[in-house]
Amino acid sequence: MTRLAWIRLAIVLGAFAALEWLVQSGRISTHTMIPPTRMVTELWAILASGELTGDITQTLGNVAIACLLSVTVGFVVGAGIHAIPRLRRALDPFLTTYYAVPFFVFYPLLVYIFGMNNLPMIAIGFMFAVVAMIINTLNGLDKIPRVYDKVARMHQMSRASMALRIQIPAAAPNLFTGLKLSVAYAFIGVIASEFILAPGGLGYAIAFAYDNFDNETMYALMLFILVLVTAINMTLHYLEQRLLRRQGF
Amino acid sequence: MTGEIHAHLTRVTRVYPAVAGNPPVHALGPIDLELRRGEFFAIVGPSGCGKSTCMDVLAGLAPPSEGEVSFEGNPIRGSVPDGVGAVFQEDASFPWLTVWDNAAFGLRRQGVDAAEIRRRVEYALGFMGLRDFAQAYPAQLSGGMRQRVCIARTLVLQPRLILLDEPFGALDAQTRLLMGDELLRLWRETGATVLLITHALDEAAMLSDRVGAMSARPGRFLETLETGWPRDRDSSMLEGETFGHITGRLWQLLRSESQAAMGHHPDAAQGGTRREAG
Ligand SMILES: Nc1ncnc2c1ncn2[C@@H]1O[C@H](COP(=O)(O)OP(=O)(O)OP(=O)(O)O)[C@@H](O)[C@H]1O
Ligand SMILES: [Mg+2]
Numbered sequence: 001m002t003r004l005a006w007i008r009l010a011i012v013l014g015a016f017a018a019l020e021w022l023v024q025s026g027r028i029s030t031h032t033m034i035p036p037t038r039m040v041t042e043l044w045a046i047l048a049s050g051e052l053t054g055d056i057t058q059t060l061g062n063v064a065i066a067c068l069l070s071v072t073v074g075f076v077v078g079a080g081i082h083a084i085p086r087l088r089r090a091l092d093p094f095l096t097t098y099y100a101v102p103f104f105v106f107y108p109l110l111v112y113i114f115g116m117n118n119l120p121m122i123a124i125g126f127m128f129a130v131v132a133m134i135i136n137t138l139n140g141l142d143k144i145p146r147v148y149d150k151v152a153r154m155h156q157m158s159r160a161s162m163a164l165r166i167q168i169p170a171a172a173p174n175l176f177t178g179l180k181l182s183v184a185y186a187f188i189g190v191i192a193s194e195f196i197l198a199p200g201g202l203g204y205a206i207a208f209a210y211d212n213f214d215n216e217t218m219y220a221l222m223l224f225i226l227v228l229v230t231a232i233n234m235t236l237h238y239l240e241q242r243l244l245r246r247q248g249f
Numbered sequence: 250m251t252g253e254i255h256a257h258l259t260r261v262t263r264v265y266p267a268v269a270g271n272p273p274v275h276a277l278g279p280i281d282l283e284l285r286r287g288e289f290f291a292i293v294g295p296s297g298c299g300k301s302t303c304m305d306v307l308a309g310l311a312p313p314s315e316g317e318v319s320f321e322g323n324p325i326r327g328s329v330p331d332g333v334g335a336v337f338q339e340d341a342s343f344p345w346l347t348v349w350d351n352a353a354f355g356l357r358r359q360g361v362d363a364a365e366i367r368r369r370v371e372y373a374l375g376f377m378g379l380r381d382f383a384q385a386y387p388a389q390l391s392g393g394m395r396q397r398v399c400i401a402r403t404l405v406l407q408p409r410l411i412l413l414d415e416p417f418g419a420l421d422a423q424t425r426l427l428m429g430d431e432l433l434r435l436w437r438e439t440g441a442t443v444l445l446i447t448h449a450l451d452e453a454a455m456l457s458d459r460v461g462a463m464s465a466r467p468g469r470f471l472e473t474l475e476t477g478w479p480r481d482r483d484s485s486m487l488e489g490e491t492f493g494h495i496t497g498r499l500w501q502l503l504r505s506e507s508q509a510a511m512g513h514h515p516d517a518a519q520g521g522t523r524r525e526a527g
Contacts, residue, residue, distance in 0.1 A: 147337045150335070154308065156328065
């Protein structure tokens with residue numbers, strides 16, 4: 001581990017230790033918060049009992065589908081928009097103001113359309129994530145130096161080969177940013193929807209615990225989501241570093 | 250040098266079409282250019298006069314608006330013919346590939362076998378003084394070194410006509426001279442025809458068999474000078490008297506054109522064809 005990684009770890013552990021002390025010493029009421037060590041043991045018990053395995057797999061499955069869809073659709077649509085400048089000029093205002101729209105207001109409508117199943121949550125996750133991918137695909141394609149076009153033609157490359165061997169690698173840093181944002185947004189979209197109304201899932205389980213004053217389960221699951229998302233982000237970060245570090249990005 | 254024509258432009262003009270409210274830009278010509286097989290030809294001219302445009306047309310990267318282009322007797326239409334290698338003015342190295350992989354890029358695409366790729370890439374990198382940087386990424390190199398990566402990437406294709414657009418623009422004057430010597434060595438060893446675009450008059454005068462001096466936009470040749478250098482020349486000729494004559498003449502030709510290109514000339518009519526008396 002690098003020095004910086006140690007410092008980060010120390011910050012996280014320090015925060016946990018502080019919280020532990022605040023709760024254990026009674027400065028924060030146990031009605032409001034449970035000590036982090038309890039969260040860990042509680043989480044361990046929940047995971048071991050298997051009672052929430054179904055919810056966890058449901059959430060992860062929905063997030064994975066929303067991610068996959070938004071990354072592929074976002075990339076294809078982004079590349080398409082990039083290829084048609086007029087379409088792009090027309091769409092630009094929509095893209096830039098997109099995240100000002102509170103999507104969750106559409107959730108009831110989606111439930112009404114798709115029914116009470118996974119689809120509305122995947123749809124929200126997708127809506128949330130796809131535009132991040134579109135925007136980053138556009139940014140990436142914009143940054144490709146025009147001279148690469150000439151290089152490709154000098155090497156007598158086909159359109160497909162140029163896309164694969166030059167354009168995608170050249171846009172890779174931005175595509176990766178799009179991917180990372182899509183993962184994060186898909187998580188937010190899915191879990192928040194589950195929180196509102198769902199047949200199951202982590203967000204639903206947290207809401208359920210909350211409604212039943214079950215602090216232990218609620219905090220344990222919150223910790224679980226934090227750890228999960230952090231782990232996924234760190235993995236992506238690591239991959240990105242490995243892929244792009246030496247290129248000077 | 251046999252005097253055989255290797256590539257030529259006949260009555261070529263290039264007008265960039267109007268885009269988004271901007272009027273069309275008449276960038277080049279009409280010009281005639283005959284490159285003899287195996288010669289070293291340099292083009293000098295003021296900024297924006299159409300030098301890069303001229304190279305694009307000659308390489309088959311841009312169609313001439315009027316006129317004919319041919320290479321080795323065949324007309325060039327819409328694509329870069331085999332045997333033509335170009336190095337562009339902008340940094341065109343690929344930051345996601347190592348120096349070695351950058352140089353091997355074209356050969357891999359052509360399906361050349363691995364041993365041959367290794368042989369050619371190692372030769373080209375050695376030639377360009379990049380052997381120690383084979384595993385480095387372009388981000389770890391200076392601008393001049395990146396340009397050399399691009400030259401190596403073109404060199405491995407063993408082009409018979411090499412087009413170089415200000416390849417040493419990013420270098421200091423001393424290194425330019427040394428790279429000029431390298432370029433001469435490359436030219437002699439490969440036997441290729443070389444077209445060098447440069448804004449450095451001394452570089453043009455020292456390196457080439459012939460120098461074409463271009464007018465301000467739309468670029469035309471004001472005059473083509475024969476330098477008369479022997480084939481095994483190098484930068485030591487800089488001390489000689491002839492060199493002074495050539496650069497002097499080039500400057501005489503280009504002074505007012507450069508002023509016009511900068512908008513400083515009193516009678517700088519749009520797209521005019523001013524010529525220095527002489
Ligand atoms: N894609 C383009 N569309 C429209 N005009 C262009 C385009 N490329 C170049 N031009 C114009 O054509 C003229 C010639 O450009 P060119 O790049 O050939 O000049 P140059 O002699 O290479 O200049 P420099 O020495 O600065 O590299 C310039 O006035 C430029 O503005
Ligand atoms: Mg140029």
